[in-house]
Amino acid sequence: xxxxQSPQAVIxxxxxxxxxxxxxxxxxxxxxxxxxxxxEAPVFLMILLKGGxxxxxxxxxASFNEKKQQSSLYLTASQLSYSGxxxxxxxxxxxxxxxxxxGGTRLMVKP
Amino acid sequence: DSGVTQTPKHxxxxxxxxxxxxxxxxxxxxxxxxxxxxxDQGLQFLIHYYNGEERAKGNILERFSAQQFPxxxxxxxxxxxxxGDSALYFCASSHGGTDTQYFGPGTRxxxx
Numbered sequence: 218x219x220x221x222q223s224p225q226a227v228i229x230x231x232x233x234x235x236x237x238x239x240x241x242x243x244x245x246x247x248x249x250x251x252x253x254x255x256x257e258a259p260v261f262l263m264i265l266l267k268g269g270x271x272x273x274x275x276x277x278x279a280s281f282n283e284k285k286q287q288s289s290l291y292l293t294a295s296q297l298s299y300s301g302x303x304x305x306x307x308x309x310x311x312x313x314x315x316x317x318x319x320g321g322t323r324l325m326v327k328p
Numbered sequence: 329d330s331g332v333t334q335t336p337k338h339x340x341x342x343x344x345x346x347x348x349x350x351x352x353x354x355x356x357x358x359x360x361x362x363x364x365x366x367x368d369q370g371l372q373f374l375i376h377y378y379n380g381e382e383r384a385k386g387n388i389l390e391r392f393s394a395q396q397f398p399x400x401x402x403x404x405x406x407x408x409x410x411x412g413d414s415a416l417y418f419c420a421s422s423h424g425g426t427d428t429q430y431f432g433p434g435t436r437x438x439x440x
Binding site for chain 2: 219246249251256257258259260261304306315316317318320
């Protein structure tokens, strides 16, 4: 069962902030975040490990609530280059440690 | 550039045909994963190989098969192709079986 991402799409103006959520019904080992531009390969952003770690990558950070099996990706002061589809991938011990991806969140940043 | 290479970049073929997609993992990576992404859809896991052995299978059709060779490159074979098989096929690699996966540029398959 794949994780659920919300929202499905979001439109921002340059400089605005956004939050993308990822929820799983299973206990998780880790959550992996990727960004994909249209027709290109998904690019790894960061990994969140069990333990509630919060990690950052420039102006993009994320958190992982182990109790709720939820992760959130925070994009602050968005730039045009942030446009794309964001996928969360979850790894769960009950899923054979495969990485299962959510349906994606389309982010469009306008000037 | 992730260091993962895939060939060919584009492939156009007819229904009923068979094709082979090739993937070379990053230097030092032992795991190779194959994913299918249909138009504007998510990433569907197909299969995982680790150091030549099959480790996990996802929603892979019986018409599809894969293998990983001693030099660690992998091939995904798709046979009896149908229109619905048209998609982007990505290969990803990681060092171990649970590490971060890095994706190749993909092969765009069009079945006419």
